[in-house]
Each structure stands twice: as structure tokens, then as C-alpha cells.
Amino acid sequence: MDGELFPRGRTEVAPGAVHLPDWLGPRRQRELLDACRAWARPPAGLRTVRTPGGGTMTARQVCLGLHWYPYAYAPTAVDGDGAPVKPMPPWLAELGRRAVTDAYGEPPPVADAYDIALVNFYGADSRMGMHRDAEERSPAPVVSLSLGDACVFRFGNTASRGRPYRDVELRSGDLFVFGGPSRLAYHGVPRVLPGTAPPALGLTGRLNITLRVGGLGP
DSSP: TTOSSSOOOEEETTTEEEEEETTHHHHHHHHHHHHHHHSSSSOOOEEEEEOOOOOOOEEEEEEESEEEEETTSSSSSSTTOOOOOBOOOOHHHHHHHHHHHHSSSSSOOOOOOOOOEEEEOOOOTTOEEEEEOSSSSSSOOOEEEEEEEEEEEEEEEESOOOOOOOOEEEEETOEEEGGOOOOOOOEEEEEEETTTTOOOOOSSSSSEEEEEEOOOOE
């Protein structure tokens, strides 16, 4: 935000977990928002995720590369319209590599090609419970990009959903990367902060684009 008393800078929230504020500029944010709107259209578009216990996630989701559903991956939207999942764009995979390079100061191994994206849309009352991204076989870092409304992002430990954890405010354009000893840390979104999106972006709510390396080939 303009007029910050203390400018936001790079923060290592935990070993291997790095927050880079304002990593995406306004133009790049608009381009990514336009892409998300295209991906959200059917087939294999934005859907409500239902949990095995019969509940529903309050954040809606669309996937690229492979379709995530609790708790596995598939080539088709098995819990949606059954259509083949949209491909992972090469430019988005490259954005993931650049994010890791900027977060850690060195590029990821060439073998770590980002091939899965989960795009979550949060309304004003949406949240995400504490969970781990554990369905991938690759230990490559997870890349998280934020658009729209800010949120409280809770980053925890690898042992349980409880304390210790740290709450971080993620705003539009922020990058969060977690890998290494933090790759399987529990994390979640207890709260969205409505009305905090940049007005010029034209987005009500929050979009989170999470990039992953599946390592799920034969």
C-alpha cells in the first residue's frame, strides 16, 4: 500500500519459506487475471470442491496440467464435468522457475518443470483450513501468487496443524515460495480482507495461483 511507514521487504518466514512482496507489477497482475478468467470457463472450469466427508470448500478451484481432487490427481475433471484438464501454459511454468530463482537466489534444477497449477478463488467469506500439499512426488518448492484482496496466510510446521505457526498478510502481487524443510508444512487461509484489492485490477475477491511440480510421470 502507498505511504507504508516501513516498506515491505523479502522475509524468510521459516527455513525454505520466502515471502517476496509486490513481486508481480500491475501489468503482470492484469495479464494473469485475464488468463485466470479464461481458465475458469468450461470445460473443466471453475468448480466447487467437495471433500470425502461430504463438505465443500469455500474457495472454488480450477486446475491446469493435472486436476487435483481430494486427495489425488487425474487427467480429467473427475469431480466436475469430466472434461480433460486444460494444459499448463509454458509461460506459467517459466514464471514458476523465475519465482524460485528470485526467492532463493538460484534457479531450480532443469528437471523441476512446473507442470501443475491450482487456481483458487476466494470470496469475502472464504477460507482454507490448515493442510499440506502432499499429493506430489516431487520435492520441488511450491510457488504461490496472489491477486486481488489481501488475506491472512497462516504458515505452520510440518508436524501438526497447530502451533507454532506464523500469520503473514499476502497482498495482490505478492509471491510466497516454500520448499526444502518447509515443503510439507501445514498452511491455510483463515481470513480474506475484503475491499483491499487494487481498484485498477478490477477484481472483487482473491485469486491464488499455486504452481507445483508433480513428479507423477510413469
